[in-house]
Amino acid sequence: MKQACELANKSIERGGGPFGCVIVNTSTQETVGKGHNMVTIHNDPTLHAEMVAIKDACHTLQTFDLSGCTLYTSCEPCPMCLSAIYWAKITTVYYGNTKHDAANIGFDDQFIYEEFGKPIEERKIKMTQICQETAINSFQKWANKDDKIPY
Amino acid sequence: MKQACELANKSIERGGGPFGCVIVNTSTQETVGKGHNMVTIHNDPTLHAEMVAIKDACHTLQTFDLSGCTLYTSCEPCPMCLSAIYWAKITTVYYGNTKHDAANIGFDDQFIYEEFGKPIEERKIKMTQICQETAINSFQKWANKDDKIPY
Numbered sequence: 001m002k003q004a005c006e007l008a009n010k011s012i013e014r015g016g017g018p019f020g021c022v023i024v025n026t027s028t029q030e031t032v033g034k035g036h037n038m039v040t041i042h043n044d045p046t047l048h049a050e051m052v053a054i055k056d057a058c059h060t061l062q063t064f065d066l067s068g069c070t071l072y073t074s075c076e077p078c079p080m081c082l083s084a085i086y087w088a089k090i091t092t093v094y095y096g097n098t099k100h101d102a103a104n105i106g107f108d109d110q111f112i113y114e115e116f117g118k119p120i121e122e123r124k125i126k127m128t129q130i131c132q133e134t135a136i137n138s139f140q141k142w143a144n145k146d147d148k149i150p151y
Numbered sequence: 152m153k154q155a156c157e158l159a160n161k162s163i164e165r166g167g168g169p170f171g172c173v174i175v176n177t178s179t180q181e182t183v184g185k186g187h188n189m190v191t192i193h194n195d196p197t198l199h200a201e202m203v204a205i206k207d208a209c210h211t212l213q214t215f216d217l218s219g220c221t222l223y224t225s226c227e228p229c230p231m232c233l234s235a236i237y238w239a240k241i242t243t244v245y246y247g248n249t250k251h252d253a254a255n256i257g258f259d260d261q262f263i264y265e266e267f268g269k270p271i272e273e274r275k276i277k278m279t280q281i282c283q284e285t286a287i288n289s290f291q292k293w294a295n296k297d298d299k300i301p302y
Contacts (some may be wrong), residue, residue, distance in 0.1 A: 001282045008289035012296060018289040040300040045215045045238040046202050055195055064196045074286045076278075079267065080234030085276060086263050087196040087231065093278045096286020105294045106301065112237050116230065116267055125236060127227075127244045131152045135225045135247020138159035138169040143256045145163060149191040150257065 001072045001094055003034065007049065008074040011036035017107070021053035021073040023066065026092065032069060033057025049073060050081035054088050064151055066090050075102050078109040079116065152223045152245055154185065158200065159225040162187035168258070172204035172224040174217065177243065183220060184208025200224060201232035205239050215302055217241050226253050229260040230267065 007020025017037035024031050035052025039045055050073050057066055067089040075097040077085060085093060099109060111124075120127050142148060158171025168188035175182050186203025190196055201224050208217055218240040226248040228236060236244060250260060262275075271278050293299060 002285065005282065005285045005289060008286070009292065012289060012292050012299075015300065017302065018293040020289075039215050039302050043209050043213055043215045044206055045209065045217075045240075045302070046197070046205060046235045051197050054197060058194050058196065062194055064190050064194045066196075074289060076280075078234065078238075080231050080238060082267075082276075083229065083231030083234065083260075083263050084197050086266065087229075089196075091276055093276055094281050095278065096280070096282050097290055098280065098283075101283075101287060101290055105290050109234075112234050113267060115237065116233070116264060125233075125242055125244055127246065129227075129247070129249065130245050131156070131247050132249070132252075134153065134156045135159070136252060138156060138163060138171070138225060139248055139252055139256050141160065141163050142169040148163075149166065151168065151190050151196070 001074075001096060003031070004049075004072045004074045005096060007034060007036040011038075011049070014041060016041050018105075019049040019073070019075055021049035021071065023053050023057040023069050023071050023090070026068055026070045032060045046080070048078060048081050050077050051084055054084055054090075058088070064088070070094070075099070075107075078107075079112045152225075152247060154182070155200075155223045155225045156247060158185060158187040162189075162200070165192060167192050169256075170200040170224070170226050172200035172222065174204050174208040174220050174222050174241070177219055177221045183211045197231070199229060199232050201228050202235055205235055205241075209239070215239070221245070226250075226258075229258075230263045 019037040023033035033056035038047040070092040170188040174184035184207035189198040221243040
């Protein structure tokens with residue numbers, strides 16, 4: 001966690017947001033991935049510290065499955081990062097600051113959690129289903145594909 | 152949407168999951184970003200089609216703010232991608248298949264939405280707060296920084 005906090009400080013010096021993250025192999029305690037926020041540095045709203053660290057760990061281990069890893073993040077993950085942690089199959093997370101601390105300095109993700117609780121038609125994002133008859137074709141192809149890599 | 156569905160088909164041919172996405176400038180209807188699922192191709196669990204398209208659009212427009220853009224995705228976004236869409240400030244989304252269609256071919260994200268509704272201590276991911284007294288330092292630095300780029 002000390003290293004994750006150092007990365008958060010380094011991020012500020014480099015022009016990023018104040019967030020850092022480290023991923024370790026739970027058995028060996030070896031660091032396999034790390035990262036800090038790069039949203040404004042790389043003009044990429046998806047590059048939160050946890051996302052960068054997950055990418056780095058997957059690159060190190062050459063897998064999209066990080067089960068057996070522990071994630072240390074300087075702040076409680078936002079819904080995007082928490083979802084990514086589920087997809088990466090990480091089951092243990094340590095965090096420093098809470099989402100309330102983050103909200104206090106202008107990073108408020110509570111509205112996203114609230115949006116998720118609403119029916120699609122009441123959300124701020126206008127979401128409309130179209131062309132399902134075309135879209136379903138790729139799902140049928142996937143279902144019938146014998147040599148697919150499940151994930 | 153036709154292009155997003157074509158990308159989903161192309162993704163299967165290339166060894167990725169059956170998902171495609173296109174982002175257009177809402178005013179000009181010009182395509183500014185596109186992508187397909189690359190989770191297994193790049194060993195990166197964060198590379199869903201929408202994430203790839205958001206990165207591509209941000210690269211094209213050299214900004215982390217995609218307000219004024221419309222996103223077309225071959226399938227209803229998962230919570231990671233939907234969160235990223237909020238962070239990118241996209242307000243209009245068209246989707247082809249539903250999350251129920253996705254669940255039918257083995258891509259089930261309902262458990263993540265259910266996890267979000269639970270208190271931290273009841274979630275499948277074990278989340279523990281530690282070292283807040285160290286972590287808060289970077290937040291104080293951020294709050295006091297005069298030349299920060301807000302996002």
